[in-house]
Amino acid sequence: MTRVTIRDVARYANVSVTTASRALNDTGRMARETRERIIQAAAKLGYRPNSMARGLVSQRSFTIGLLTNDTYGRFTLPVAAGLSAAMVDRGVSVFLCAGEGDPQRTLLNLEAMQEKCVDGLVVSGKRIDRGLPVELPRTGIPTIYINAACPEGEVGFVPDDSGGAEAATLHLAGLGRRRIAHVTGPRNFAATGIRADGWLKALDRMGLAPWGEALFGEWSEAHGYRMADHLFGQTSRGMPDAVFCGNDQIARGMIDRLTEIGVRVPKDVAVVGYDNWEIFAKATRPPLTTVDMGLLELGRQAGLTMLGMIDGKPTPAGIRRTPCTVVVRESCGARSEAD
Amino acid sequence: MTRVTIRDVARYANVSVTTASRALNDTGRMARETRERIIQAAAKLGYRPNSMARGLVSQRSFTIGLLTNDTYGRFTLPVAAGLSAAMVDRGVSVFLCAGEGDPQRTLLNLEAMQEKCVDGLVVSGKRIDRGLPVELPRTGIPTIYINAACPEGEVGFVPDDSGGAEAATLHLAGLGRRRIAHVTGPRNFAATGIRADGWLKALDRMGLAPWGEALFGEWSEAHGYRMADHLFGQTSRGMPDAVFCGNDQIARGMIDRLTEIGVRVPKDVAVVGYDNWEIFAKATRPPLTTVDMGLLELGRQAGLTMLGMIDGKPTPAGIRRTPCTVVVRESCGARSEAD
DNA sequence: CTGAAAGCGCTTACAG
DNA sequence: CTGAAAGCGCTTACAG
Numbered sequence: 001m002t003r004v005t006i007r008d009v010a011r012y013a014n015v016s017v018t019t020a021s022r023a024l025n026d027t028g029r030m031a032r033e034t035r036e037r038i039i040q041a042a043a044k045l046g047y048r049p050n051s052m053a054r055g056l057v058s059q060r061s062f063t064i065g066l067l068t069n070d071t072y073g074r075f076t077l078p079v080a081a082g083l084s085a086a087m088v089d090r091g092v093s094v095f096l097c098a099g100e101g102d103p104q105r106t107l108l109n110l111e112a113m114q115e116k117c118v119d120g121l122v123v124s125g126k127r128i129d130r131g132l133p134v135e136l137p138r139t140g141i142p143t144i145y146i147n148a149a150c151p152e153g154e155v156g157f158v159p160d161d162s163g164g165a166e167a168a169t170l171h172l173a174g175l176g177r178r179r180i181a182h183v184t185g186p187r188n189f190a191a192t193g194i195r196a197d198g199w200l201k202a203l204d205r206m207g208l209a210p211w212g213e214a215l216f217g218e219w220s221e222a223h224g225y226r227m228a229d230h231l232f233g234q235t236s237r238g239m240p241d242a243v244f245c246g247n248d249q250i251a252r253g254m255i256d257r258l259t260e261i262g263v264r265v266p267k268d269v270a271v272v273g274y275d276n277w278e279i280f281a282k283a284t285r286p287p288l289t290t291v292d293m294g295l296l297e298l299g300r301q302a303g304l305t306m307l308g309m310i311d312g313k314p315t316p317a318g319i320r321r322t323p324c325t326v327v328v329r330e331s332c333g334a335r336s337e338a339d
Numbered sequence: 340m341t342r343v344t345i346r347d348v349a350r351y352a353n354v355s356v357t358t359a360s361r362a363l364n365d366t367g368r369m370a371r372e373t374r375e376r377i378i379q380a381a382a383k384l385g386y387r388p389n390s391m392a393r394g395l396v397s398q399r400s401f402t403i404g405l406l407t408n409d410t411y412g413r414f415t416l417p418v419a420a421g422l423s424a425a426m427v428d429r430g431v432s433v434f435l436c437a438g439e440g441d442p443q444r445t446l447l448n449l450e451a452m453q454e455k456c457v458d459g460l461v462v463s464g465k466r467i468d469r470g471l472p473v474e475l476p477r478t479g480i481p482t483i484y485i486n487a488a489c490p491e492g493e494v495g496f497v498p499d500d501s502g503g504a505e506a507a508t509l510h511l512a513g514l515g516r517r518r519i520a521h522v523t524g525p526r527n528f529a530a531t532g533i534r535a536d537g538w539l540k541a542l543d544r545m546g547l548a549p550w551g552e553a554l555f556g557e558w559s560e561a562h563g564y565r566m567a568d569h570l571f572g573q574t575s576r577g578m579p580d581a582v583f584c585g586n587d588q589i590a591r592g593m594i595d596r597l598t599e600i601g602v603r604v605p606k607d608v609a610v611v612g613y614d615n616w617e618i619f620a621k622a623t624r625p626p627l628t629t630v631d632m633g634l635l636e637l638g639r640q641a642g643l644t645m646l647g648m649i650d651g652k653p654t655p656a657g658i659r660r661t662p663c664t665v666v667v668r669e670s671c672g673a674r675s676e677a678d
Numbered sequence: 679c680t681g682a683a684a685g686c687g688c689t690t691a692c693a694g
Numbered sequence: 695c696t697g698a699a700a701g702c703g704c705t706t707a708c709a710g
Contacts, residue, residue: 052703053395
């Protein structure tokens with residue numbers, strides 16, 4: 001029942017612990033035959049190196065901490081999956097620390113991570129203009145900020161929301177839409193501003209005028225629902241023929257209301273969402289064309305970068321923007337004739 | 340820049356490492372004054388015990404592994420948050436291992452957890468009748484199964500779906516509804532059967548006959564949408580005055596379609612969902628009364644139990660069912676007059 | 679090519 | 695009440 005150690009392996013293979021260690025780590029030079037004999041002995045005995053012992057001497061724990069304040073994890077979970085996948089292949093595991101936006105709890109987690117001697121720290125949030133509820137003490141631990149405010153001189157990863165918004169708008173324009181409105185979340189989120197800029201930029205590129213101003217509000221269905229009335233209620237001033245929404249919930253509310261008041265989607269109005277929250281986007285009637293932020297890949301990239309930082313590779317500070325893509329479903333009519 | 344160790348603390352407080360260790364761990368007996376002096380020295384120097392070193396000698400890593408195959412984490416995330424909260428207070432951190440339902444990856448994670456010498460393992464899934472895609476090797480590590488198939492002789496946690504379904508149905512009956520239908524997910528999920536039984540049990544208790552059979556299908560809005568037509572399409576055979584839905588998505592589809600065909604919710608028909616997926620339930624028009632599975636608390640309970648198992652406390656095998664509660668919103672009319 | 683020894687940072691008998 | 699020593703399971707100079 002007691003765990004097999006490197007001593008057991010060494011004894012079994014008739015070598016010293018030193019040699020066993022070298023064979024198992026593929027370092028040093030030794031007779032091929034010896035190395036293989038040792039490796040086979042390890043396999044035979046079901047040897048697993050004790051990473052606490054290994055960490056103690058090598059001063060690396062082969063762990064990183066993921067600090068998140070995104071309780072429901074819609075953003076963090078795909079990121080975590082990508083991160084974890086990149087890491088596990090290299091033998092590093094990730095601690096999940098749910099801060100719940102509470103300074104007390106965050107601090108507790110932070111201390112735990114220090115005691116565990118994590119090799120790196122990933123701070124993951126749900127908005128790019130807010131950091132942790134506490135100041136991160138200067139620990140000297142490599143740190144990456146994902147979807148969170150990234151302090152000067154640190155490295156961050158963020159989806160390229162400007163590019164995503166542009167792509168969405170260009171998709172609409174490419175389908176012949178000319179009067180493209182934008183309904184989005186609260187004005188005080190950095191992301192809304194960036195997406196609105198992407199919308200304007202794409203319109204400008206196409207020589208199109210924006211249909212009114214960006215309609216800021218909440219990230220909710222209710223906001224989309226209300227803005228449908230706002231945009232399509234008074235026919236006097238004409239109507240947009242497309243709406244680019246700041247997230248999928250808004251798009252859902254928009255489409256639901258449009259359907260209720262007899263505006264046909266996509267025939268009369270094309271709608272694009274943002275987030276590609278699949279369970280949501282696919283259930284919208286019609287299924288929602290939306291922007292995917294590529295969070296899984298973002299997490300993977302961040303993981304690779306973290307691995308480099310841990311290995312001491314020089315890593316320039318600054319924010320990396322990873323690509324967003326338009327996922328075409330049916331709410332824009334791109335497939336109305338094709339399929 | 341180099342980390343402060345217990346030796347630094349000992350030197351600073353003018354005691355041996357042994358005494359420092361005892362003071363910091365609050366073991367042994369020594370002059371109060373000495374103990375306090377040491378603790379203050381530690382605080383002053385910002386000492387954090389190295390848990391790898393501590394783990395090496397105490398044969399405990401103060402970590403557990405959370406193996407999940409619930410990619411999107413709707414179920415796992417609240418569970419993980421509760422688990423983590425219960426654990427962090429006791430100094431144990433949790434590794435997040437996303438198996439993605441892939442045997443290869445799951446195995447890799449499992450090996451990583453063994454190398455990390457986790458004190459416990461939590462297997463978390465999204466359905467109670469499916470386990471990990473690989474057989475868990477007999478490691479002797481305390482293990483808890485949450486929302487996943489729990490092998491004979493192991494300990495598991497699961498929401499009390501039968502009780503939840505009963506409570507939902509009784510809520511409906513208590514509001515005077517007499518013709519209560521049930522629309523739910525696929526027949527081959529264990530949870531659908533259990534919830535359907537709860538529905539029948541509650542009806543029986545109230546002396547009510549079920550309105551037709553349980554309508555199995557998918558866990559989707561589309562299914563709810565279609566079943567609305569099925570239940571309310573032909574007026575010839577009468578209509579239910581309430582529908583208990585197997586999850587919130589089904590309820591959402593149901594309500595959306597009901598509204599479209601002119602059936603008023605809750606006036607004509609009361610609807611209850613299941614899951615209390617808030618972002619969803621709150622956006623439904625009207626906001627959805629639904630069953631909350633208490634996943635956060637379930638996770639906390641599991642964490643406490645795990646802590647006990649790690650400490651060697653005898654823990655009877657078997658499945659624990661944690662309570663589900665009805666969250667009242669507006670889709671049943673419980674508040675139609677009140678508010 | 680191989681091994682004995684020191685040491686990573688702790689805890690815990692054991693001795694005083 | 696306090697400390698010197700051994701040891702947890704590894705890796706890595708150092709010596710041969």
